[in-house]
Amino acid sequence: MLYHVRMDVRVPHDVDPARFEALKAEEKARAQALQREGKWRHLWRIVGQYANVSVFDVADHDELHAILASLPLFPFMEIAVTPLARHPSALD
Numbered sequence: 029m030l031y032h033v034r035m036d037v038r039v040p041h042d043v044d045p046a047r048f049e050a051l052k053a054e055e056k057a058r059a060q061a062l063q064r065e066g067k068w069r070h071l072w073r074i075v076g077q078y079a080n081v082s083v084f085d086v087a088d089h090d091e092l093h094a095i096l097a098s099l100p101l102f103p104f105m106e107i108a109v110t111p112l113a114r115h116p117s118a119l120d
């Protein structure tokens with residue numbers, strides 16, 4: 029199943045900058061591993077915002093939830109998920 033996911037990162041004002049940089053590096057490694065596995069199909073920055081839109085290709089809601097909850101920045105993100113269905117006019 030395909031899912032459109034928007035992630036807005038909310039950086040706490042009192043977070044230790046070094047800890048947050050480490051979490052960002054861990055997030056990048058995890059995101060790139062999931063892209064290599066074919067589960068994180070698209071990852072785009074929303075211009076001017078600390079946010080992204082992504083497309084995940086996973087088995088079901090439970091797998092998506094497990095992936096999102098495993099992300100190092102999960103505690104600092106607001107996440108909106110939209111399940112996608114095939115559009116009848118789509119060519120591919």
Ligand SMILES: O=C(O)CC1=CCC(=O)O1
Pocket residue numbers: 035037055056057059078079080101
């Ligand atoms: O910077 C973001 O949008 C949060 C994020 C998701 C994957 C990643 O590497 O950073």
